[in-house]
Amino acid sequence: xxxxxxxxxxxxxxxxxxxLSRLFEKESIDYxxxxxxxxxxxxxxxxxxxxxxxxxxxEAGNEEMVDTAAMSLxxxxxxxxxxxxxxxxxxxxxxxxxxxxxxxxxxxxxxxLYRVRDTFQALAEELLSHMMKEERIxxxxxxxxxGSNEAPLFHCGTLATIIGQMEKEHGQxxxxxxxxxxxxxxxxxxEWACNTYRVLLDTLDNLERDLHKHIHKENNVLFPxxxxxxxxKGAARDRN
Numbered sequence: 001x002x003x004x005x006x007x008x009x010x011x012x013x014x015x016x017x018x019x020l021s022r023l024f025e026k027e028s029i030d031y032x033x034x035x036x037x038x039x040x041x042x043x044x045x046x047x048x049x050x051x052x053x054x055x056x057x058x059e060a061g062n063e064e065m066v067d068t069a070a071m072s073l074x075x076x077x078x079x080x081x082x083x084x085x086x087x088x089x090x091x092x093x094x095x096x097x098x099x100x101x102x103x104x105x106x107x108x109x110x111x112x113l114y115r116v117r118d119t120f121q122a123l124a125e126e127l128l129s130h131m132m133k134e135e136r137i138x139x140x141x142x143x144x145x146x147g148s149n150e151a152p153l154f155h156c157g158t159l160a161t162i163i164g165q166m167e168k169e170h171g172q173x174x175x176x177x178x179x180x181x182x183x184x185x186x187x188x189x190x191e192w193a194c195n196t197y198r199v200l201l202d203t204l205d206n207l208e209r210d211l212h213k214h215i216h217k218e219n220n221v222l223f224p225x226x227x228x229x230x231x232x233k234g235a236a237r238d239r240n
Contacts, residue, residue: 004054010042011035011220013057015069020060021213027053032215033167033174068221073146073229076222077139084214085131091207092124098200106197110190112183119183120204123176130169138162142226151233159230163223170215177208 004013010031014021024031029042043050068076103117141159144152156162181187187205189198 004039004057006040006050006054007038009035010037010039011216013039014216015220017057017060020057021216023056023060025209025212030174030212032212032219033171035216035220068217073222073226074143076217077142080214080217080222081135081139084210084217085135087210088124088127088131088207088214091203092128095120095200095203095207096124098196098203102197102200105194109192116180116183116204119176119179123173123180126169126176127173130166130173133162134166138166142222145226145229145233148233151230159226163227167219167223170219173211173215177211180204181208 010024010029012035014024014031014035021031027046027048029046034042037045039054040050042048043053066079068079071079099113099117099120103113107113137156138159141152141154141156141162144154145159184201184204187201187208189201193201
């Protein structure tokens with residue numbers, strides 16, 4: 001994507017040029033759950049000059065990143081599991097320990113840290129359940145669909161139904177991330193913060209960045225392609 005139109009969706013831009021995700025993050029523009037909004041819409045909402053922002057997108061350099069658009073659906077599901085699911089399962093135990101420690105030590109100074117702890121625990125619990133459903137139900141269905149000439153008749157309903165629930169849960173995760181950002185002043189440590197507190201905020205910041213990429217790859221790449229394939233192969237099945 002060498003040129004950008006005001007009607008281009010945020011998710012579409014990041015799908016074609018993943019490196020541009022950093023520019024959207026810099027402006028606090030949600031390109032995963034809010035990926036269907038156009039550049040014009042998000043600039044208006046954020047009070048950003050549209051012409052200037054599009055010029056910035058055009059000038060941004062390319063970055064070595066995985067090309068999800070070139071992957072098969074099975075390859076993309078594997079990539080999400082091996083990259084983003086693995087990252088979360090690795091980080092959650094560490095964050096659980098750090099949030100508990102920081103809240104117990106500094107909670108009396110800033111009571112919001114108790115809410116950071118609670119919000120993180122709820123987010124981790126929900127995402128672990130969410131990832132299990134993807135790995136045991138949704139992704140196997142996607143792989144089966146891709147390997148079939150016609151859309152299979154799944155015992156648990158259509159992909160569209162399950163994907164709708166996954167997108168709803170993505171929205172809930174996005175809300176939790178927003179709460180964590182607000183509770184920590186944009187992951188900015190106060191002057192009196194100890195090193196553990198600073199590590200916590202840096203880790204939460206990285207978690208947010210990775211989860212944005214994670215949800216984007218599902219909401220704006222994997223899910224639409226899977227739904228299109230289900231519709232196309234379902235029509236072929238119905239004709240036979």
